[in-house]
Amino acid sequence: MTDIIIKSKIRDYRVKFVDNFKFLEELAGINNHILMVDKNVYNLYSDMINKSFRKDNILVIEAIENNKTTDKVIEIYRYLINKSAKRNTTIISLGGGIIQDITGFIASTLYRGVNWVFIPTTLLSQADSCIGSKTSLNFESYKNLIGTFYPPAEIYINVGFLRTLTKLDFYSGVGEIIKLQLMKEQYPKDFEEIVKIVNKAKKDQLYLPNLIKHCLEIKQAYFKNDEFDLGRRNLLNYGHSLGHALENSSNYYIPHGVAVIIGMIFANIISLKRGGINRNLFNYLNDDLLIPNIPIKLKKEHFSYNILLNNMKTDKKRIGKELSLILPNSEFKMTKINDLSEIEFKKGLEFLIEILFGGCLKRTVSTKKGLVYQQMHSNSDALKRGNKFGIRSQVKRRDDL
Numbered sequence: 001m002t003d004i005i006i007k008s009k010i011r012d013y014r015v016k017f018v019d020n021f022k023f024l025e026e027l028a029g030i031n032n033h034i035l036m037v038d039k040n041v042y043n044l045y046s047d048m049i050n051k052s053f054r055k056d057n058i059l060v061i062e063a064i065e066n067n068k069t070t071d072k073v074i075e076i077y078r079y080l081i082n083k084s085a086k087r088n089t090t091i092i093s094l095g096g097g098i099i100q101d102i103t104g105f106i107a108s109t110l111y112r113g114v115n116w117v118f119i120p121t122t123l124l125s126q127a128d129s130c131i132g133s134k135t136s137l138n139f140e141s142y143k144n145l146i147g148t149f150y151p152p153a154e155i156y157i158n159v160g161f162l163r164t165l166t167k168l169d170f171y172s173g174v175g176e177i178i179k180l181q182l183m184k185e186q187y188p189k190d191f192e193e194i195v196k197i198v199n200k201a202k203k204d205q206l207y208l209p210n211l212i213k214h215c216l217e218i219k220q221a222y223f224k225n226d227e228f229d230l231g232r233r234n235l236l237n238y239g240h241s242l243g244h245a246l247e248n249s250s251n252y253y254i255p256h257g258v259a260v261i262i263g264m265i266f267a268n269i270i271s272l273k274r275g276g277i278n279r280n281l282f283n284y285l286n287d288d289l290l291i292p293n294i295p296i297k298l299k300k301e302h303f304s305y306n307i308l309l310n311n312m313k314t315d316k317k318r319i320g321k322e323l324s325l326i327l328p329n330s331e332f333k334m335t336k337i338n339d340l341s342e343i344e345f346k347k348g349l350e351f352l353i354e355i356l357f358g359g360c361l362k363r364t365v366s367t368k369k370g371l372v373y374q375q376m377h378s379n380s381d382a383l384k385r386g387n388k389f390g391i392r393s394q395v396k397r398r399d400d401l
């Protein structure tokens with residue numbers, strides 16, 4: 001598969017798709033390198049890693065959110081400086097999004113930036129986080145509040161790593177894939193095709209490299225002219241405002257991509273209430289795309305209004321007095337709103353809780369809403385699809401998923 005070359009104001013970089021592990025030996029040949037590897041990945045792949053890398057060039061890091069902190073970063077600076085790391089050091093990171101965020105932050109700040117190579121090993125980091133230049137640390141209880149823009153010089157994607165992921169971590173990647181697929185700029189949007197793509201990703205490992213490449217291209221289109229997230233790139237935050245709040249309120253019991261799925265349901269609720277997304281599509285996405293990809297038993301205590309509201313208030317993307325949110329319309333053209341009131345947030349959250357815990361989803365769609373949908377899309381392909389988004393009699397319970 002051909003490489004993707006990403007243009008960056010910092011430095012252009014390259015995503016390489018590989019189907020073997022020979023590149024590890026090549027990387028181990030770089031002068032003054034240090035391999036920073038996720039502890040679980042190291043345990044699973046130690047034979048392969050030790051075959052290429054010398055033990056004293058390997059630093060093992062536990063991939064937990066509590067390590068995405070300045071304390072951990074300082075500990076690693078100390079380790080590197082004691083090892084006499086120089087300006088020409090290359091950091092090679094092997095792991096998922098957490099290892100990317102910690103080691104990318106170090107690569108960008110040590111000596112004002114050293115050479116950095118990233119080998120993502122989770123679906124989320126391969127299909128989404130590896131590009132876009134962001135490195136993030138958590139601050140106190142707030143997620144990703146500190147960070148830099150600094151892309152790796154090279155990214156190596158080998159889907160072979162994904163075989164050892166837990167189901168939950170795999171689904172966390174599925175969450176970001178769903179987000180990017182919904183946001184792809186192809187109109188009219190074929191939502192049934194998106195459902196098929198996502199279902200295929202879960203069954204067919206051979207399909208993953210193409211899908212990952214496609215997801216990275218979708219993401220790239222959003223930050224191409226806005227690398228530093230001052231405008232259009234903000235839209236990629238769809239599902240993330242409430243998502244980050246939920247990661248936090250659940251103390252990371254809900255992993256990032258799964259929290260994003262719930263955040264997307266929430267954003268869709270607000271859009272529905274404001275007359276954006278239509279009810280049939282809202283139900284279809286919940287039933288066939290979003291809810292079936294939440295693979296854990298959710299706990300009601302993680303959905304406390306006060307805790308989530310407090311977290312939403314610290315959202316980096318918030319600019320005014322009210323809350324900010326990225327909303328889709330029925331074609332999934334996204335807009336950012338900055339006027340979500342606390343009362344609207346509360347009502348939206350109540351609706352979300354009802355959907356996730358109520359046991360039975362409201363499936364009463366007024367004929368009037370159906371007609372409005374049809375009028376909006378008359379003579380379009382979307383009308384044909386819209387008719388298929390009929391009211392579902394099948395009621396899903398969270399416990400059944």
Ligand SMILES: NC(=O)c1ccc[n+]([C@@H]2O[C@H](COP(=O)([O-])OP(=O)(O)OC[C@H]3O[C@@H](n4cnc5c(N)ncnc54)[C@H](O)[C@@H]3O)[C@@H](O)[C@H]2O)c1
Nearest residue numbers: 040063096097098121122124125129134161164165169256
């Ligand atoms: N910088 C960015 O642009 C960006 C974008 C999105 C998300 N993120 C961050 O990424 C993090 C989530 O990343 P993630 O989903 O990759 O999770 P992760 O790094 O937490 O990894 C998830 C789990 O999978 C394990 N693991 C990693 N690779 C494995 C493999 N091949 N086989 C078996 N186990 C493996 C890890 O040890 C960990 O237990 C969050 O902190 C999120 O904020 C960053």
Ligand SMILES: [Zn+2]
Nearest residue numbers: 176240256260
């Ligand atoms: Zn994300």
